[in-house]
Each structure stands twice: as C-alpha cells, then as structure tokens.
Amino acid sequence: MTLTHATAALSELAAAVSCDVVYPDHPDYDLLRRVWNADIDRLPAAIVRCRDAQDVSDALRWCVGNGVPLTVRGGGHNLAGTAVADGAVLIDTALLDGVAFDLEAGTVTVGAGCRWGDVDRAAQPYDLAVPAGVVSHTGVAGLTLGGGFGYLARMHGATVDHVVEIEVVVADGRILTANADENPDLFWALKGAGHNFGIATRFTFRTVPLPGLATVRQALFPASDRTAIMRHFREWGLDAPGNIGTYLRLLRAPEYWSQIPAEHRGQPILSLATVFYGDPADEPAATAGMFALGTPIYESLRTMPHVTLQHATDDEFRYGISHYWKHLFLQDFSDAAIDTVIEMSDAYTGRALNSSAHIAHQVMCPFEIIAGRRTPRDSSNDSTAGVGAPFGANIGADWEYPGEKAPLVAWAKRFDEALAPYKAGTYINFTSVAGDEAVARAVYGGKYERLVAVKRAYDPANVFSRGLVDLSPAAGELA
Numbered sequence: 001m002t003l004t005h006a007t008a009a010l011s012e013l014a015a016a017v018s019c020d021v022v023y024p025d026h027p028d029y030d031l032l033r034r035v036w037n038a039d040i041d042r043l044p045a046a047i048v049r050c051r052d053a054q055d056v057s058d059a060l061r062w063c064v065g066n067g068v069p070l071t072v073r074g075g076g077h078n079l080a081g082t083a084v085a086d087g088a089v090l091i092d093t094a095l096l097d098g099v100a101f102d103l104e105a106g107t108v109t110v111g112a113g114c115r116w117g118d119v120d121r122a123a124q125p126y127d128l129a130v131p132a133g134v135v136s137h138t139g140v141a142g143l144t145l146g147g148g149f150g151y152l153a154r155m156h157g158a159t160v161d162h163v164v165e166i167e168v169v170v171a172d173g174r175i176l177t178a179n180a181d182e183n184p185d186l187f188w189a190l191k192g193a194g195h196n197f198g199i200a201t202r203f204t205f206r207t208v209p210l211p212g213l214a215t216v217r218q219a220l221f222p223a224s225d226r227t228a229i230m231r232h233f234r235e236w237g238l239d240a241p242g243n244i245g246t247y248l249r250l251l252r253a254p255e256y257w258s259q260i261p262a263e264h265r266g267q268p269i270l271s272l273a274t275v276f277y278g279d280p281a282d283e284p285a286a287t288a289g290m291f292a293l294g295t296p297i298y299e300s301l302r303t304m305p306h307v308t309l310q311h312a313t314d315d316e317f318r319y320g321i322s323h324y325w326k327h328l329f330l331q332d333f334s335d336a337a338i339d340t341v342i343e344m345s346d347a348y349t350g351r352a353l354n355s356s357a358h359i360a361h362q363v364m365c366p367f368e369i370i371a372g373r374r375t376p377r378d379s380s381n382d383s384t385a386g387v388g389a390p391f392g393a394n395i396g397a398d399w400e401y402p403g404e405k406a407p408l409v410a411w412a413k414r415f416d417e418a419l420a421p422y423k424a425g426t427y428i429n430f431t432s433v434a435g436d437e438a439v440a441r442a443v444y445g446g447k448y449e450r451l452v453a454v455k456r457a458y459d460p461a462n463v464f465s466r467g468l469v470d471l472s473p474a475a476g477e478l479a
Contacts, residue, residue: 009066010023010045010046010068010089012062012066013046013048013059013062013089016058016059016061016062017048017050017055017058017059017062018051018054018055018058019048019049019050019051019055019095020048020049021046021047021048021049022046022047022048022049023045023046023047024043024045024046029047032047032049032090032092033047033084033090034076034319035073035076035077035078035081035083035084036075036076036077036078036137036317036319037078037079037080037081037322037323038319038320038321038322038323038400039081039322039323039324039405040080040081040084042081042084042085042086043086043087044071044084044085044086044087044088044089044090045068045087045088045089046089046090047089047090047092048089048090048091048092049092049094049095050091050092050093050095050096050201051095051096052096052201053096053167053169053175053201053202054175056091056093056169056175056199056201057169057173057174057175058173059089059091060091060169060171060173060199060463061173063089063091064171064172064173064461064463068088068089069085069087069088069089069465069466070088070089070090070091070463070466071083071084071085071088071089071090071091071466072090072091072093072199072464073090073091073092073093073094074093074094074112074113074139074140074141074142074200075113075115075137075138075139075140075141075142075143076139076142077135077137077138077139077142077143078142078146078429078431078468079323079324079325079430079431079432080431080432080433080434080468082195082434082466082467082468085466088466091199092113093111093112093113093141093199093200093201094113095113096111096112096113096114096201096202097111097113097114097118098110098111098114099111099114099118099119099122101122101123101126101128101207103126106206106207107164107204107205107206107207108122108123108128108130108204108205108207109202109203109204109205110140110202110203110204110205111140111201111202112140112141112199112200112201112202112203113139113141114139114140115136115137115138115139115140116132116133116135116136116137116138116139116140116143116310117136117137117310117311118140119132119140120132120136120306120307120310120311121307123207123210123307124210124305124306124307126207127209127210128207128208128209128210129152129207129208129209129210129306130159130162130205130206130207130208131148131149131150131152131153131155131156131157131158131159131161131162131208132144132148132150132152132159132310133148133149133150133159134150134151134310134313135310135313135314135317136310136311136314137314137317137319140203141200141203142195142429143159143429144159144160144163144191144194144200144203145190145191145192145193145194145195145200146192146193146194146195146384146427146428146429146468147159147160147191147192147382147384147387147427147428147429148160148387148429149387149388149392151214151245151275151277151306151309151310152208152211152277152306153245153372153388154240154242154243154244154245154372154373155208155211155242155243155277156208157377157388158377158382158384158387158388159205160191160192160382160384160387161377161382162205162206162207162208163191163203163204163205164179164204164205164206165177165178165179165187165203165204166178166179166187166190166194166200166202166203166204167200167201167202167203168186168190168197168198168199168200168201169198169199169201170186170197170198170458170459171198171458171459171460171461171463171464175201176198178190185453185454185457186198186454186457186458188381188382188383188450188454189383189450189451189454189455190383191381191382191383191384192379192382192383192384192385192387192428192444192447193383193428193444193447193451193467193469193471194383195428195464195467195468196451196455196459196464196467196468196469196471197454197455197458197459197464198458198459198464199464210306211243211277211278211306212277212278212279213277213278213279213280213303213304213305213306214275214276214277214303214304214305214306214308214309215275215276215277215278215280215283215301215302215303216273216274216275216276216300216301216302216303216304216309216312217273217274217276217283217287217291217299217300217301218271218272218273218298218299218300218301219271219272219273219291219296219298219299219300220253220260220264220269220270220271220272220296220297220298220299221269221270221271221272221294221295221296221297222264222267222269222270222294222297223267223268223269223270225270225293225294225295226250226268226270226342227338227339227342228293228294229248229270229272229293229294230248230270230333230338230341230342231335231338232290232292232293233246233248233272233290233333233369233371234332234333234371234391236289236290236371237290237371238371238372238373238374238390239374240274240290240371241286242373243276243277243278244274244275244276244277244286244287245274245275245370245371246272246273246274246290246370246371247271247272247273247274247275247368247369247370247371248270248271248272248273248368248369248370248371249270249271249272249273249365249367249368249369250268250269250270250271250341250342250345250365250366250367250368251268251269251271251345251352251365251366251367252266252267252268252269252346252348252352252366253265253266253267253268253269253352254266254352259298260297260298261297264297268345268346269297271365272290272291274287274290274291275309277306280303283303316364317364320400321353321364321398321399321400322398322399322400322405323396323397323398323432324397324405324408324409324412324432325394325395325396325397325412325430325432326394326395326412326413326415326416326426326430326432327392327393327394327395327426327427327430327431328392328393328394328395328416328419328422328423328424328425328426329386329389329391329392329393329423329424329425329426329427330369330389330390330391330392330393330422330423330424331389331390331391331424332390332391332422333369333390333391333422334422336421336422337419337422340418340419340422341367341369341393341419343418344366344367344395344411344414344415344418344419345366345367347411348366348397348411349407349408349411350366350397350398350399350404350408350411351399351400351404352364353398353399353400364396364398365396366395366396366397366415367393367394367395367396367415368393368394368396369391369392369393369394370391370392370393371390371391372388372389372390372391372392373388373390374390376388376389383444383447383450383451385425385428385443385444385445385447386424386425386426386427386443387427389424389425392427393419394430395412395415395416395419396412397409397411397412425442425443425445426442426443428443428468428469429468431468431469434466434467434468434469435468435469435470436469436470437469437470437471437472439469439470440469440470440471443469444469448471451471452471452472452473455471455472455473456473460473
C-alpha cells in the first residue's frame with residue numbers, strides 16, 4: 001500500500017485498537033504531540049494512547065500492515081524529538097504508568113510511560129531508589145534505553161546496571177520478555193541502544209538503599225580563578241569518594257543576579273558544586289579539598305532528601321525552551337582542553353534564561369563537566385558506549401525565540417569541533433539530531449556489528465527507523 005492510500009486509511013486505525021486514538025481535530029492533539037525540546041514542532045497523523053502492551057502490539061501491527069510510518073513516545077524528553085514525526089502514527093505509552101515494588105526481591109516494576117519523578121516518589125517511603133537522571137520529568141524508558149546516569153552513578157553505576165528485565169513489543173508485534181535468560185541478545189542491545197529494537201512497555205529494576213540526605217555545596221568564582229580550579233577539579237573530582245559527585249560549569253553571570261557583587265554581573269564566572277550523600281555533619285570535611293582554591297564570590301549550602309534533589313532542576317530544564325546540545329566523554333581533561341573550553345564558553349552568544357538558577361547547583365549554561373571515577377565501568381553486559389568514562393561534558397545552546405537559533409547552533413558545532421582531539425565518545429541520550437550509520441559506528445564503536453546483528457534478528461525491515469542512530473541491517477552490510 002502506498003503512503004497516500006495509507007493516509008486515507010488512517011480513519012480505520014481507531015477500529016483496529018481498543019484504546020483511544022487522537023486525530024488532529026481532537027482538542028488534546030496539540031498537547032499530546034508536544035515534546036520537551038520546544039525546537040521540535042511536528043504533526044503526527046494520529047496518536048494512539050496505549051493502555052497496555054497489547055494496545056501497543058495492535059497499533060504496531062496496523063501501522064506495519066498498512067505501510068504507515070510510526071514513532072514511539074515514552075517521556076518525549078530526548079533532544080532530537082524522535083518521539084514525533086510529520087505524517088507518522090505516534091504510539092504513546094504515557095498511560096502505562098504503574099509502579100510496583102517487590103520488597104522481598106528488591107525490585108521495582110515500572111511502566112514505560114512513567115517519568116522518573118513517579119519512581120522517586122514511590123520509592124522514598126521505602127528508603128529505596130533506582131539510579132537515574134537528574135530531572136524528574138525525564139521519561140523512564142528513553143533514559144534507560146540509552147544507558148542512564150545521574151547523581152547516584154558514582155556509587156551505583158548506570159541505570160542499565162540495575163535493569164533486570166524489559167517487556168518489549170518487537171517489529172512483528174510479538175510481546176517479548178528480555179532478560180539474562182530469555183532473548184539475552186535483545187536484552188543486551190536494549191541496554192544502551194534500545195531506541196532501535198522495539199517498543200518497551202515495562203521495566204524491572206533492582207533497587208538500591210537511599211544513601212542518606214543529599215548536601216549540595218555550591219560556590220561561584222570569578223573568571224580569573226577558572227584555569228586553576230579546573231585543573232584541580234580534574235584530579236580531585238575523580239579521586240573523591242563514591243558518595244560525592246563533583247560538577248563544574250562555565251557561564252556568564254546574568255545581569256540581574258543581585259546575590260553576587262556588581263562587578264561580576266554580566267561577566268564570565270565558574271560554578272563549582274559537590275553533591276554529598278550521607279550525614280550532613282560529615283560533608284564539610286569531605287568536600288573541603290575541592291573548594292580549597294580561589295575566593296568565592298557566592299556560596300550556598302543546602303541539605304535535602306534525594307527525591308527533593310531529583311526535582312531541584314526541573315525549572316531550569318522546563319518545557320518550552322529550545323535546545324541544541326553536543327555531548328562528549330573525555331578520558332582526560334588536559335590543559336589544552338581547558339584553554340579551549342574557556343575560550344569557547346566566553347564566545348557564547350546566548351542569553352541567561354533562568355532566574356531561579358540557585359535553587360540547586362545546576363544552571364543552564366554553555367559548558368558543564370562532571371567527574372566520574374578513575375576505574376572504568378564494566379559495560380560488557382550492555383550496549384552502552386562511554387557511559388562511566390572519567391569525565392562527561394556537555395555543550396549547551398538554549399534559546400526561546402526562533403531568531404536566536406542559528407548563531408547558537410553554529411557556536412555549539414564549532415565548540416564540539418574544537419574539542420574533537422580530546423573526545424572519546426558521546427552519550428546517545430544527548431544527541432540533538434538523529435544520526436546515520438556513520439554516527440552509529442562512532443557512538444557504539446566495537447559494539448556496532450553486534451548491534452546490527454540483533455537488529456537483523458528482531459527488526460530486519462527497519463520498522464523502528466526513527467531511533468537516534470541508524471542500526472538497520474542494510475547500513476551494516478553496505479559498509
């Protein structure tokens with residue numbers, strides 16, 4: 001069937017599924033088609049509001065049978081906006097939002113439509129957590145399928161390290177269980193490159209005990225201190241105990257930041273923060289070494305439950321802002337790389353967008369770098385690439401109005417090119433533009449050929465062609 005005929009037949013989709021189908025004339029259509037990155041504005045032909053895996057299977061079978069392209073939305077939070085495409089059917093899993101704990105087994109089962117805030121809030125009464133991201137409205141599915149890391153990563157590893165099982169609907173409509181014993185090849189692939197192999201409908205995670213309160217110490221330093229502090233950060237941050245995360249950001253202080261001396265407003269500054277888990281009384285001695293250099297122009301200290309920290313940057317990363325990011329993993333943060341970072345950060349042409357930046361340590365900014373650990377993370381049991389590297393850095397271009405976009409995107413690309421000599425991979429969840437086979441090879445390296453083989457086994461026709469990279473069998477065979 002041609003796409004023209006398929007489009008004409010879209011009215012039949014509602015009869016093929018037992019859940020609601022939202023068409024463009026529905027009052028909820030505009031709300032349901034929106035994704036987190038406001039730069040994405042696409043018009044799906046229909047939105048299927050699935051309630052369970054069978055609804056997902058029925059919608060998928062109808063699309064494949066009628067030659068209609070499809071996309072999948074969990075949280076709709078990835079930068080590239082792959083959840084929605086013009087003229088495609090959007091299979092929406094948002095209503096699969098159950099969270100159920102098995103305290104005896106030490107696991108939690110989570111619907112693919114959940115956001116991480118749903119899990120965090122449900123886990124807190126049990127003093128449990130699942131290591132995840134740092135924004136509560138991020139979708140569980142998207143973050144997990146790309147690897148997942150956040151505040152608890154230095155203690156407990158990536159999100160995929162805690163996945164026990166995934167229920168997934170594959171290209172032929174079968175509802176499969178993927179774990180270490182059933183469909184283990186698919187299970188491996190889903191944990192890091194999972195946007196390409198099917199529609200995840202349910203996850204089971206091993207939980208970890210909450211490691212106590214989180215104490216966030218932040219200090220802002222003038223531009224003159226940046227080089228010395230960044231050199232100190234690259235050593236101290238990696239060697240810090242596992243219960244301490246270290247975060248460094250370069251930005252231009254907004255003119256309206258009355259909390260800093262007037263001479264630093266509108267000027268380049270450095271933001272340094274640690275997140276300490278444990279007894280707050282132990283925090284000052286534990287983090288003092290990181291703040292030993294320079295004289296801060298502003299300092300703050302807050303202690304909060306983990307679930308509060310997980311919500312603390314929601315406003316900074318709120319819906320309605322447009323983004324174009326470049327992410328890079330670094331094995332080292334050399335003096336030359338530091339000089340490049342300062343030069344390119346100072347060349348940022350964007351505006352400060354967040355008046356509430358000091359509710360926590362994180363602000364939307366041109367450049368941020370997070371310290372991991374010196375010991376490499378074992379990624380042999382998953383398809384991730386780079387997650388767990390010594391340093392993870394992000395170049396961020398963020399704007400509100402269309403006219404601001406072009407120079408900011410151009411700046412981000414220049415910055416990324418300038419850091420190319422120091423780059424050792426990228427985090428797939430921070431990809432701003434869906435990539436081709438070349439990008440897939442660059443991201444997944446030595447795991448690429450195995451991923452293509454799994455793709456051939458479970459999706460030979462490349463039904464899930466709108467992932468963040470191209471893993472279709474044809475791409476691998478043409479190489």
